Amino acid sequence: MIGFRDNLEKLEQYVVEIINGKKRDGFARIFRYFLFFLSRIYRNAVQFRLSLYNTSILRQRVLGCFVVSVGNLTTGGTGKTPLVEMLARTLAERGKRVAILSRGYRSKPRPLWHRIKSLFSGNPEIVPPRFVSDGESVLLDSAQAGDEPYMLARNLLARNGCPGVMVVVDKDRYKGGTFATRKGADIMILDDGFQHLRLRPWTNILVVDSTNPFHNHEMLPCGMLREPIKNLRRADYIFLTKSNHGEHLRHLHRFLKRHNSQAKIIECNHVPCYLEQVDDPEKVYPLSTLAGRKIAALSAIAVPESFESYLEALGAELVYRKHFADHHRYREQELQTFCEKAHKAGAEFLLTTEKDAVRLPVLPKDIPPFLFLRVEIKILRGMEHFDTCVSQICLGR
Numbered sequence: 001m002i003g004f005r006d007n008l009e010k011l012e013q014y015v016v017e018i019i020n021g022k023k024r025d026g027f028a029r030i031f032r033y034f035l036f037f038l039s040r041i042y043r044n045a046v047q048f049r050l051s052l053y054n055t056s057i058l059r060q061r062v063l064g065c066f067v068v069s070v071g072n073l074t075t076g077g078t079g080k081t082p083l084v085e086m087l088a089r090t091l092a093e094r095g096k097r098v099a100i101l102s103r104g105y106r107s108k109p110r111p112l113w114h115r116i117k118s119l120f121s122g123n124p125e126i127v128p129p130r131f132v133s134d135g136e137s138v139l140l141d142s143a144q145a146g147d148e149p150y151m152l153a154r155n156l157l158a159r160n161g162c163p164g165v166m167v168v169v170d171k172d173r174y175k176g177g178t179f180a181t182r183k184g185a186d187i188m189i190l191d192d193g194f195q196h197l198r199l200r201p202w203t204n205i206l207v208v209d210s211t212n213p214f215h216n217h218e219m220l221p222c223g224m225l226r227e228p229i230k231n232l233r234r235a236d237y238i239f240l241t242k243s244n245h246g247e248h249l250r251h252l253h254r255f256l257k258r259h260n261s262q263a264k265i266i267e268c269n270h271v272p273c274y275l276e277q278v279d280d281p282e283k284v285y286p287l288s289t290l291a292g293r294k295i296a297a298l299s300a301i302a303v304p305e306s307f308e309s310y311l312e313a314l315g316a317e318l319v320y321r322k323h324f325a326d327h328h329r330y331r332e333q334e335l336q337t338f339c340e341k342a343h344k345a346g347a348e349f350l351l352t353t354e355k356d357a358v359r360l361p362v363l364p365k366d367i368p369p370f371l372f373l374r375v376e377i378k379i380l381r382g383m384e385h386f387d388t389c390v391s392q393i394c395l396g397r
Contacts, residue, residue, distance in 0.1 A: 009325040019216070019223060032222065039222035046219070046227045053197045060200035063177045066187050066396045069201035071194025073232060074224045076326055077302030078209040079241040079270050081148050081355070082377045084191055087205075087390075088156055088165045091187055094394055097135075097163060099180035100152055101199075102191040104130070104169035106327045107146035129176040133157065134183065135164025142358040145169055147327060148191070150358050173199045187393060194234070195226055203393060206235035209303075210243045210252055210267070233260045237389050242306065243267035243380055264389070266382035272310050275371040278357045285371060290349065291315035296342030298352045300328035300359070307353050310373060320345040332361045339367045 017023045018032055052058040070087065072078045084100060091098045107130075132138065132145040133153030142150035149167050158164030166185055170176040173196055177188045190201055208214075215224040232238070238256055243249060253265060275290070277283035295316045299307050304323045311318060320342050324330070342350055350370040352360070357372035379386055 009328060012325050015221060019218075019221075035222040036218070039219040042221070043219045043228060050197065050227075050231070058197075061174045061198060062200050063174065063181065063188060065177075065181055065185065066203075066393055067177070067190055067199065067201045068187070068203040068205065068393055069190040069193035069196070070205045070207065071190075071192050071196075072207045073194065073226055073229065074209070074213075074215060075220065075226060075302070077212075077224075077306075078207045079377070080192065080207045081152065082270060082375060083205075083207055083239055083241070083268070084189060085152055085155055086377045088152070088189055089162075090390055091189075091393060092156070092163050092165055094390070095163070096187050096394060097166075097185045098187045098189060099166040099168055099177070099183075099185035100149070100156075100189045100191050101173045101176045101180070101193075102132075102146065102149045102152075102167065102169050103171050103173070103196075104146040104149055105192070106329070107149070107169060108143045129168050129170035129172075129179050131179075132167040132169055133164065135166050140169075143329070147355050147358050151354060152191075154358075202396075203237070203389065204235050205237045205239060205389075206232055206263075207239045207241060208232075208252075208256075210240040210246075210249060211306075212303075213252060213255075230259055232256065232263075235260055235263045237385065238263045238265045240265060240267045241270065241377075243269055264382065264385035266385050267380045268377050269380055270306075270310075270375045271378045272314065273374045273376050275351075276374055278352070278360060278370045278372055279363050283369075285369075287314050290351075293317065293348045294319045294346050295349045295351050296320040296322075296338070296345060296347035298322050298338050298350065299356055300324035300326060300330070301353055301355060302326045307373070310375070311351060316349075316351075319347055327359075329359050330356075330361060332364075335361060336364050339364050342368070 018028050053060060070080060070084050072080055088098050088100055130140060132140045132149045136158055138153045146169060149169050153167040156165035166180055166183065168176040168180050173190060190196060190199060193201060194206060214229055217223065217229065219225045256265060272287055274287060275285040290311060293316055295311060295318060297308050297311060297318055301307060308318060308321060322338050347368060349368055352372050354372050354374060363370055
C-alpha cells in the first residue's frame, strides 16, 4: 500500500512538472497532447453537470440555515484555509454558532463495511458524519479528519467567552450540515464548496491567487482549473489572496469584472505572525528569530515556493529544502532523512508549514528546533465589502 501511494505521488508530481513546463522532452510533449485531449473531455463533463443543475434536472438540497460556500476555480495553492478560519472566527465573535463542512480530503477512509451500509441503507443515521470538533475540544486526529479540518478544529476552539466552531467531515455535506444543525449550528461554511453543487449556498465566496490566478487557463489534467474561468460569474465575493498592490492587480480586476460585474472584490495577503515549536505549543518564537539564521524547509503543499519566500523575506538563509506532493503524510524514515540532510547542510532551525506540522510523525531526538510558521489573513483593500458580507450572513440575507 505504501509503495502504491509513493508511485501515485511520483506520477502526480511528474504530471504537475509537465503542466508547469518543467519537462520538455519528447515524451513530455506527446503526453501533454494526451492531457489536453482529456481536459477537453473533462471540460464538457463539468459544463454538462452544471447545466443539469441549472435546469433543475438535478436538484440542489437546502439546509434550514444560512450556508456560505468558500472555494476556488483552481486546484489548491490559493490560501483558502486561513480565509475560512478568519471568516469562521469573525462570525463566532458575533455570537453565531458556526459549523465548517468539509469532505476531509485525504483523510483516513471509513471501514469498507460502513461505506457499504451507507451506500445501500438510504438512512444517514446508520453512518453519521465525523465531528472533528464540537467547538469545545478536538475529537479526531489529523489522519482521521484530514490535515485542513484538523488544523481548523484546533485553531477555532471556544476561548475568551467566544463560542467555538464545529468542524464536520463527510463527503455528503448535506448530511454533515443536518447533523450540525441538530447540535445548534445556525451558519454553515462549506469548505472547498464552489464545485459542490448538490448543496445550495446563499453566498458564494471565490478565492483567487493574484500571483497566478488561473495558471495556463487550461482545465485538469492539462492545467489547474477545476472548471472554466467563465464560471466565476457564480461568485458573490472574490478574495484576491497574496495581493501586494502590484501593477498586475489592475489588469486582474478588469479581467474579473468582464466575467462578473456584480461580485465584490477584496484584496488580502497572508501575513506571517510567529513561529511555534511543532512538539511544544508553549514555545513560541518571534519572526525575528530567523534573521541571519541557516534553516532547512520541509513542505508538502501546492505552492512551496510561496512558503519559502516568506522565510527568505524574514532574513533566513535556506541551506536545504525538501518538497513532497501536496497533502503528503510523512513517514518516520522520511523525516529522519530530512533531519540528517539538514544537519549536514548546517541548519540551525527546521521549518515547515502549519498544514505540514499536523502530518508529522514523532520527531527524532537530538535535532535543532523544529518550528512551523503561523500565517493569518490580512485584508488590504475592500474591508467594507468584507464587513457587508459578514453582516449579510449574520442577518441571513
